[in-house]
Amino acid sequence: MHSNYGPPLDLNHLADDTRLTVELRSVAASARRRATRDADRSVDTAHLLHSLLENDPLARDACDAGTGRVARVLGYLVQRSIGYGLAWRGTVEDSGALPTVAMAAAPGWSPAAAAAMRRAATLAWRRGRPQADGIDLLDALAADPDCRAVAVLRSAGLDVSGYRDDGPVAS
Secondary structure, X not given: OOOOOOOOOOOOOHHHOOOEOHHXXXXXXXXXXXXXXXXXXXXXXXXXXXHXXXXXXXXXXXXXXXXXXXXXHHHHHHHHHHOOOHHHOOOOOOOOOOOHHHHHHOOOEOHHHHHHHHHHHHHHHHOOOOOEOHHHHHHHHHOOOOOHHHHHHHHOOOOOOOOOOOOOOOO
């Protein structure tokens, strides 16, 4: 998915894309480093969620939505390389958000993660803002019920089924 206000995001050159806030560009770079460090073949939605929650206090608060469970979410994400999420190792996340063929257009990104980044930019544009931020990315992640980020949130006891473009992603 991409917006109709310009070319699709070039996921391999996000540092130069002014449709993302500096903070969100930093989150994307951090997710890429995390995937590389974990020896994963591609950035997936769990990498994005982990980097987002570590780097964006507003997204962290919105994700938690007063439940006090964000620490548990981060705990699951930290454990990913030592147990939790081992079933994901060596596989590319494809929740169906994008056709698998789209991977050729975004090497190093899972189709679901690529879709989430593109959806975040589109959400910001629809909301009348020139740049996507962490809340837009969190909303984009929550909009894909079959992605790894949502699996982590559910495992931590957060319900993202009440996704709304204008409200908190967790209840």
